[in-house]
């Protein structure tokens with residue numbers, strides 16, 4: 001029997017270890033993968049000791065059987081509503097439990113399921129922002145500084161919800177914006193992996209490939225039911241306020257307002273994230289750089305609002 005797990009095998013799904021609280025009984029089975037096999041790790045009703053938990057890496061994962069997905073979701077939901085868990089801890093559980101779904105957006109062949117699941121993820125974030133007004137700052141300060149497309153998409157989603165919230169978006173608009181942000185780079189699925197993961201500067205030909213991701217994304221989304229706003233987030237997030245962006249060279253007012261938000265949060269996340277070829281900027285330095293060197297690219301009023309988002313973040317860190 002082969003030890004390789006085919007990527008289409010959906011029987012188990014990944015969860016981040018730090019969505020499980022130490023010394024707290026789970027209601028589902030946990031598995032680990034060793035040499036390509038799922039090994040039973042923990043039974044329902046058992047818990048992981050704090051010392052064991054401390055020895056695990058942040059990016060480590062457990063697996064849960066697909067049949068028990070509702071139980072895992074319920075477990076996360078209950079932690080969100082538990083009084084003796086601090087808001088920063090809740091923010092961490094929420095973010096980490098959503099990361100694996102953000103990863104699925106890029107890895108699973110089934111875009112329809114990802115589109116469907118994204119409603120729940122973004123709604124959870126919006127509800128959390130509403131019930132824990134101070135929680136947004138914790139979420140933002142948790143943003144990962146290691147680059148993976150799915151981390152990036154989730155963080156752009158979180159920053160965008162922060163920015164949308166600051167400018168007074170209602171719940172429906174926040175939902176569209178958050179989902180648009182989660183899917184903004186979905187077109188990168190069609191760009192060669194070695195270009196996406198290349199650690200040095202791209203050649204002209206590679207860059208031309210990379211710049212096609214908004215078109216690829218639009219083409220992917222066109223096959224599914226989704227809003228105009230979500231399509232615009234995907235197709236217009238590399239447009240520039242002064243008209244020298246891509247692919248359509250739209251100017252300020254022609255660019256969908258949500259795509260203008262994502263243009264800002266996308267660059268902000270890229271600048272503050274560690275890449276192998278450059279070190280990350282601090283949040284304030286990134287925003288100053290965007291307001292000076294890159295000023296013509298962004299909607300000035302939104303860039304100003306991004307300052308308020310940062311201000312909230314500073315209060316936490």
Ligand SMILES: [Fe+2]
Nearest residue numbers: 184185213237
């Ligand atoms: Fe992009």
Ligand SMILES: [Fe+2]
Nearest residue numbers: 152184185266
């Ligand atoms: Fe992006």
